[in-house]
Amino acid sequence: MLLNTLMLALRSIRRNLLRSFLTILGIVIGVSAVITMVTLGNGATMAVQNQISGLGTNLLQVRPGQRMMGPGGGGGGAPSFKEVDADAIASQIGGIAAVAPEARTASTVVANGRNWTSSIIGSTNGWLLTGNWKIGDGRVFSDDELRAGAAVCMIGETVRRELFGKRPAVGEQLRVKQISCEVVAVLASKGQGSFGNDQDDVVLVPIKTLQRRITGSTRVNTLLVSMMDGSDASRVKAGITQLLRERRKLAPSDEDNFNVLDTKQLAEALSGTTKVMTMLLGAVAAVSLLVGGIGIMNIMLVSVTERTREIGLRLAIGALEREVLLQFLIEAVVLSSLGGLIGIVLATGASLGLASVMEVPYLFNPGVNLLSFLFSAGIGVLFGYFPARRAARLDPIEALRHE
Incomplete structure (x- = not known):
């Protein structure tokens, strides 16, 4: 039926x-x-x-200021960090895989008869670990280059394409403002970031090179902290907060003049x-x-x-x-x-x-x-x-x- x-x-x-x-x-x-x-x-x-995961694995971003700023934003009137703050976190806080100080500026870079405006980042090899960056071609900075602030750089895929086209970039010279640096590596492409920015549009130099020869300032905009797998993020954040309050000489009644962002929570x-x-x-x-x-x-x-x-x-x-x-x-x-x-x-x-x-x-x-x-x-x-x-x-x- x-x-x-x-x-x-x-x-x-x-x-x-x-x-x-x-x-x-x-x-x-x-x-x-x-x-x-x-x-x-x-x-x-x-x-x-x-x-968000492309920013780094188990990544904490420490920035000066009492309110969160945009990507790469400053901290208003709050004092900036110093490179030794990163060393203190790495040596005194447990559960840390890597710490990298980061200073940024923007500048026109010139090479091969072409020019391109890009983000210039000063940091250490730890920056690659905290940001999940891979070397596509070339090598990392040597310890001597980091200590001396040598004129060397790594470039992102966008910078390589715009300045060198299809030519190999490793070993070539690239001029940033008044200095000419040797390209020692091309970073593997990461594409668009979580804030709509092109992550491959970057030039990485040793932080001392940026401070002494490009910006003339010892300011550090951000401390990037990569935690070990299985680490307790709340415990690590509390430890960093306590350590930085002591280093910045804040009284118990004072508010933090920095903030710690957990990218996992942001995601x-x-x-x-x-x-x-x-x-x-x-x-x-x-x-x-x-x-x-x-x-x-x-x-x-x-x-x-x-x-x-x-x-x-x-x-x-x-x-x-x-x-x-x-x-x-x-x-x-x-x-x-x-x-x-x-x-x-x-x-x-x-x-x-x-x-x-x-x-x-x-x-x-x-x-x-x-x-x-x-x-x-x-x-x-x-x-x-x-x-x-x-x-x-x-x-x-x-x-x-x-x-």
Whole structure:
């Protein structure tokens, strides 16, 4: 009986293909919108996590100032750090894998008859460890070069491409302001950062080279602290805070004139924000599913009116009310389920295309696709029941008299 009822429902849908398509259009749009929004939201969350993790593994950033500043921002009137602060953290705090002082400036660099404005960073080899940087070609700074503030540098992939094109850069000379330094390494590419900056647009020099020969200042903007795997971040942060308060001679009643940022917490906060936005967008898109369900109910009511004589004839020759109810209910469910399947196909194509345009990973979520399909089928049951019940309760005699 169920198979016969299903065939009757499919035959009825096939007789009015255009109307059936327009009926399920709301379901198609709703399902595709929900899946696309959730998929892109998950991809954006993953992109944020990847970009934050690109800053470094178990990384703490210590900056002067009582309020958080932007990437590379200063600390207003708060005193800056010194290179010895990094040495103190490395020697006195447990659970530390690497510490690197970082000073930054921006300058035009010249090489090979070309010029390019880039970020000039002064630090040590520990900067590579704290930031998960790999050497693409070349070597790290030697201890003698770091102590003497030698005229050597490492460059990012963007700087290499803009200044040297396809030529090897290692061993070439690059001029930063008034000094000419030898390129000893090209850093492996890391791409866009978590704040939208190009991480490969960088020139790294020994921190003493930057301080003595480029900026003329001993200021250190940031202390980068990479913790060992399994280290207690709260304990390490408390130890750094206590040590720096002592070194900066702060009284117990004084507020910290520096802040310690845990990039893992930043990643969790940003990921939480994108997840909330994803849920919100998915909920807004789901409203169109309800609109599609109302459209199905309207068309099914029209269908009941058009087929009143047919219903009356079936009831008159012995069809049971539940059989008529089941026929129209199955018709509504088939319509909404078909709309759900088409919506899933469209959403997959849209998600792949938009993920490529937005440069976020495409993450197929079978749970969301299955839930959207089941929800669309449920819409058919919910909004198809009233028209089906109305059809099943028709009086056969009155139905046969219907013009």
